[in-house]
Amino acid sequence: xxxxxxARGRLGDEPIRSQGxxxxxxxxxxxxxxxxxxxxxxxxxxxxxQSARDNPGKxxxxxxxxxxxxxxxxxxxxxxxxADSGVPLTFGAWCDRQYxxxxxxxxxxRGLAWFPLLDDxxxxxxxxxxxxxxxxxxxxxxxxxxxxxxxxGVPIYTQFEQHPDRFDFVPQPALADDIWENxxx
Numbered sequence: 001x002x003x004x005x006x007a008r009g010r011l012g013d014e015p016i017r018s019q020g021x022x023x024x025x026x027x028x029x030x031x032x033x034x035x036x037x038x039x040x041x042x043x044x045x046x047x048x049x050q051s052a053r054d055n056p057g058k059x060x061x062x063x064x065x066x067x068x069x070x071x072x073x074x075x076x077x078x079x080x081x082x083a084d085s086g087v088p089l090t091f092g093a094w095c096d097r098q099y100x101x102x103x104x105x106x107x108x109x110r111g112l113a114w115f116p117l118l119d120d121x122x123x124x125x126x127x128x129x130x131x132x133x134x135x136x137x138x139x140x141x142x143x144x145x146x147x148x149x150x151x152x153g154v155p156i157y158t159q160f161e162q163h164p165d166r167f168d169f170v171p172q173p174a175l176a177d178d179i180w181e182n183x184x185x
Contacts, residue, residue, distance in 0.1 A: 001157065006042075006082045006089040013117050015124060016089070017081040020112040021101040022052055023074070026171070032075040033096035033173055038156045039064045042089035045124065046070040048078040048185060049113050049135070052105035056113035056132045061139045062185050068142045069156060073183045074173040077106055081116050083124055094156065096171045140185075147179050
């Protein structure tokens with residue numbers, strides 16, 4: 001579990017963001033593991049795509065506000081973006097203890113399938129990366145994640161204290177294989 005704050009501001013015409021990556025295979029479970037975000041302040045966009053190969057599959061830009069939770073499925077390429085350049089973005093994120101970042105396929109495509117850019121008014125607009133096959137970008141709010149038994153409005157760390165097994169899917173993603181199959185963030 002980690003806490004991160006992105007400074008307010010922008011980098012030229014780009015928002016402050018993480019570099020796109022995939023979680024590598026964790027040695028104890030033999031697969032890529034998911035990540036669970038909780039926005040604490042500011043507005044974030046968790047961008048994710050099914051693959052960082054030529055066909056990115058489904059592409060989502062999930063806009064999250066304080067108290068919102070967003071889950072990135074195992075094996076999906078993703079990045080965290082500050083959606084409001086005037087306010088710092090602070091969030092908590094849960095990953096497997098043995099996770100690491102794989103940048104190879106993302107770097108081979110010079111980024112993810114969609115680039116976030118800022119217009120003159122500071123709004124996020126999206127530009128398709130031509131290094132990938134065309135794929136639609138779905139912009140949406142976070143799901144409620146009832147299939148994971150997560151409680152809306154209750155901080156995820158509090159939920160963990162009360163029900164630690166609720167988050168067993170993070171280090172053991174196979175426990176949620178039926179959910180990952182048709183997952184919508």
